[in-house]
Amino acid sequence: MTTSISKDSILHSLNTQINKLAIEYEQRIKGLLEENASLKTQLLESRNQIELLSNSLLEMEEKAQKVVVAGGNIVNTSNPSEEISGLLCQLDYHRNHQSFVNSYVEIEKLNNYESSLLDETRIGLIKHYFLDMFLYNPSNPNEMNHTYNAVLSFIKRYIQSHELTNFLRKNENLLNEKILDSGVPQLVTNLARIYFVFNLNEILMRYLDKVIDRWSAFDSTIDKKDFIRLIWLSFYLSKDKKLLHKLKTASLYLKEPDPDIRLYNIIAEVFSKGKINKSDNDNIQKAKEKVTFLDSIEIDKLYKSLNKRIRKLGVKSVVKGSDKKSINNSNNSDNLRKIWYLTKLNSNERILPDTRKMLQPEWIYLAVFKDVYLKKEQGYVLIQALSDQKQGKAYITPGLIEELRKKVGEKWVDIRAYQGEDKIEKTLTKTDLNQNVFVWPSTELKGEKIEEIISFNEESELKKLGYQITGSTKEKRWKILEIAVRQLGLKKVAYTIAQNVKLRKGQKNGEKKFSYAIGEWEYDLAKLKLAYYKNNFTWPTTRLK
Structure with a gap:
């Protein structure tokens, strides 16, 4: 019985242990099966990624082969626009392969075309390549200098390009450091000249401070032409003494006896004395006629500034007593101009597009009406507008309109649209003003909550059509966008x-x-604009102001 x-x-006991082991093995087998399934999924995803990358490379190589002949020459066509598109394709190829060796060749060829053939949309595409070129560090310094x-x-x-103006503003620190680190005086001078003609005076001032701080690196290598240009740009911002x-x-x-230096x-001598006489003025006028190292735009801007400073010297030497008092009172509100209408510029740059004249702030009284149909003014509002030495037309920028x-x-x-200095200006209606300034959203985050902004979430119709950046190529996205434009x-x-x-x-x-x-x-936005945009709506900006 006991046995x-x-x-x-x-x-x-044995049965219990066997059952326990069986359960453990079943769990291990289940875990291995799940791990195996996961690895298969990862393998499949990896294969898909490899296929996408392979297709992308093939598409880019095919594109490059269409536009590149032996030696990197562009296929000649009778259509300049097609040639430019070919050059953009080559730059796109460089960008996707992170290789910008000899990419300056395409840029130099683009420089050979009429400026009218490159609109803001194409320039907007090109500026992305520029940024990559400045971020790229070639092993050969000569290649880098050629590219810059x-x-x-x-x-x-x-x-006059707003795209390039924004590019210069946004990438100020990168451009300054890359150019200064190059140690090439010609590049250093050329960047200063660009800031000057783009009217980016604050950026130019900061840049010149850095140039002067590093001057020992350029002192013995800078040539006469570049030295003259830098000394004049420094004079413009009163940094020449430094x-x-x-x-x-x-x-x-x-x-040296060169007219520019003379x-x-x-x-310099006149301003050192603090006064000017007829002999000085005659010598200045004679020397101005022979200047050669600056281009016409630079000369116009410099001479305008120079003339103002000379006039101030002349005023100081002749104004006395009550005359001086009347000049000081010229800014009194009683002497402000009364203006019936303003001319709206297309950008916030304080410059006339046709003549390149610099505009200065001026306080004015602007007529205010009850509505568009009543031409009898109800009063005047004190505002700051822009003008050419407080004469002629008064201008306003989009930014100032907002304040108005x-x-x-x-x-x-x-408020009338700017048509050029010699053309009749059409009065803008409220609808025009609203469309141009107030209705269309910018990308400023003014009190908006992030979750209120449209994004590519599950509700996005564009997302549902398959549009996304991850795991896709430019070509595949473009095919989806072509469909989306037709549907949405x-x-x-x-x-x-x-x-x-x-x-x-x-x-x-x-x-x-x-x-x-x-x-x-x-x-993608720039490409959409180039392909479809027909000025029927204001194109959205993606810049955070």
Whole structure:
């Protein structure tokens, strides 16, 4: 009896242990099966990624083969626009392969075309390549210098481009450091000239401070032409004395007989004395006629500044007593001009597009009307406008219009579109003003909550069509965008992409963290504009102001 119980006990114990082991093995087998399934999924995803990358490389190589002949020459066509597109394809190829060796060749060829063939959309595409070129570090310094020189030469040709103005503002620190680190005086001078003709005076001032601080690196290598240009740009911002204190070898240029140097020496002496006489003025006028080292735009801007400073010297020497008092009272509100209408400029740059004249702030009284139909003014509002030496037309920028609207509320003011200096200007209606300034959203985050901004979430119609950056190529995205434009409309597609850029930029360190995605979205926006935009709506900006 005892033996039977003992056997049953042993069998029960063995059975329990076997069942326990069986359960453990079943769990291990289940885990291995799940791990195997996961690895298969990862393998499949990896294969898909490899296929996407392979297709992308093939597409880019095919594109490059269409536009590149042996030796890197562009296929000649009878259509300049097609040739430019070919050059852009080559730059796109360089960008995707992170290789900018000899990329300056394409930029130099673009410089050979008429500036009218490159509109803001194409320039907007090209500026992305410029940024990559400045971030790229070739092993050969000559290649780097060729690239920088080609880019700066291109930029200087398009001084009215808002795209390039924004590029210069946004990348000030990068451009300054790269150019100064190059140690090439010609590049250093050319960047200063660009800031000067683009009217970026604050940036130019900061840049010249850095140039002067590093002057010992350029003093013995700078040539006479570049020295003259830098000394004049320094004079424009009253930094020439600071530069003169740093000169060693380069100081010998000041003894040369060139008209440009002679003019500077005469001016320096006049301002040192603090007064000007007829003989000085005659010498200045003679020297001005022979200046050769500056181009016409630079000369116009410099001479305008110079003439103002000379006039101030003349006023100081002749104004006395009550005359001086009347001059001091010229800014009194009783002497302000009364203006019936303003001319609206197309940008916030304080410069006339046709003549390149610099405009100065002027306080004026602007007529205010009850509405557009009543031409009898109800009164005047004191505002700051722009003018050429407080004469002729008064101008206003989009930014100033915003301030004006806050002051006048629902009342009407006469604002006319800028048509050129010699053309009749059409009065803008309230609808025109609203469309151009107030209705269309910018990418500023003014009190908006991030979650309120349209993004590529599950509700995005563009997302549902398959549009995304991750795991896709430019070509695949473009095919989806072509479909999206037909189904959703150009405006909705463009604004959805622009709002998503705004969402990313609005996050902490967003521009840095999402730089690749932002660059791709802005590329797609620019391409959409080039292909479809017919001026039927205001194109959205992706810049955080």
